Amino acid sequence: MIRKTNKFVLAVCVLFASIIASTSFAQTIKIGVDGPFTGGSSSMGVSMRDGVRLAAKEINAAGGVLGKKLELIERDDEAKNERGVEIAQELINKEKIVAVVGFINTGVALASHRFYQDAKIPVINNVATGTALTKGPSFPFKDAKDVFVFRTSARDEIQSPMIVNEAITVRGFKKVAILADSTNYGQLGQADLIKALAAKNITPVTTEKFNVGDTDMTAQVLKAKSAGAEAILTYAIGPELAQIANAMAKVGWKVPLIGSWTLSMANFIDSAGKNGEGAIMPQTFIQAPTTPKRKAFIEAYLKEFKPKNDRIDSPVSAAQGYDSVYLLAAAIKQANSLEGDKIRLALEDLKTPVVGVVKTYNKPFTKDDHDAITDKDPVMGIVKNARVVAAKGQK
């Protein structure tokens, strides 16, 4: 009998203890981090995560936010849409996160955002570039009263005109070929490119596609060559881009490769080797200490994570990931609350500028515009000696 009472008391104690631990005495602010940390997009995912880790560490060292430390709950979505959905449910219902940062793949982001939107948890999308994530006719929350999705990456709508501008206006090419992969990313990007070319009264001399995993691009490259293309515009990811560069070298044909920002991926630069030299792409951040903030960021990143050859695998992802945490922290501080709706309101009306790596964010978001990056922010980068540097004529 006595033993039974003891057990009951113990159970009650445990119950209370767990309630106390989970609610009233929460010492940390839980931030979800979702990205592909393995697989073909992992160079972006891991760099993003490291940027996020670095920002959180700095903020915590300076005393945290509202007197509490940031706690990162990191999950690997493996670039799979269904994993993104599982993670969203886990982060919302089990981990009870305050906000989430991350998302590399547009498909995963589209599948997951819905859950955070419904739970009124702010999302800062820091790498995925699909226009539909925040804007446009296929934006899923365009009729919602309040939107909880924000973005610190350059959406495709911005990138395509930049690519076209570089090829047609800056370099004066008249004939360009488009090579894009058969995924959503490649095909939507290809449509954006054709639209941007049409605005300059140019039709591509040929438009070719290929599958992810294809190992021989000779046919595509030869078609572009025999159509008389003066440049190749690309929308694809690292390994296949490398195969394009290698096929061009094989057929002994060298024209500029100009494409979306994925041409800065480490697995393109490394796999293509010297054939990838000279590839040009829009970048929100280039690993160069051009501002004091950038210098400090690069030094801290290299010291903390020691990447191979002192080269950040995906500098863009690292910088955008880093900035997303600072923007979030500023919003939580201004809201003086951990409530999703109040953080959203604060993000839409940030009173104090946030000094970031990509830029200084001066009122980055409004109620109607959830994109922090405008068409003025990215610059063109070029692959030189296996690194991305600023292209000539860039600030």
Place this chain on the structure above:
Amino acid sequence: MDIFVQLIYSGIALGMIYAVVAFGYQLTFSTSATLNFGQGEALMLGSMVGLTLSNLGINYWLIIPLVCVFGFLQGTVVEYLGVRPAIKIKSEFGWIMSTIALGIIFRNFAENIWGRSTFRFPGPFEDDPIKLFGANILPMEILVVLGAVSMMLLVEIFNRKSIYGKAVVATANDRDAAGLMGINTGLVITFSYALSSLTASFAGVLISPLTLAGSGAGGALGLKAFAVAIVGGLSSGLGIVVGGIILGVSETLTGFYVSTGYKDVPSLIILLIVLSFKPAGLFGKTTIKKV
């Protein structure tokens, strides 16, 4: 004309890549009438092990024999775990599931060890192409063609000239009769699996400088190679080479002259035609099964 020659070169190089993988299917089918559906994964393991050795600073030419040893052992494991139990209980289809399952297990292991990225595999030559009859070809592509052909010749010579090879051929012709003649047919089948994984591993090291290496590389190649094996005929070494070249060339020609969006279609149409008119493959021997 230059373009046509260029496309033919690329098609042959691509076809030989398929053929070296397909050759492994042929080796096991001829002795035990079973296939290793993890052939693509055996190739992937070979290339990843090769890449690891290469990162340790070992010379490309030295990597090849080391990887062959690895492949030989890997094939033995597949046969012991996946195929032997199925043959023992005379299961018609057990080996299909078990070789697929082993393939998935190997892929998962590779993903955990090497991650899921693709890597550059440093080849023994510079990447600069050579000019040959008005079109360019990479030294590595020539090596793939030579390597594939010499590998098949070696296996043929082994089968025809050596006593062990004769045991393999005898088992291939009639397993029961060979058993009665005192040939350890179980050992021969194990050996054929070891040999098939050896060729796959060798193929992995051979083609990776062209295709890039990665733990996901096995799937697509394994499937294409299977189509090659069916078109060429599972019982003919020559058929595999011809089948590979047919598929490779049809892919590059269609990609250029029709559309890159349809480049895989003709090879699959050829597969369907061959299956309806000559189910044993272009060079396969039709076996008559008496019931």
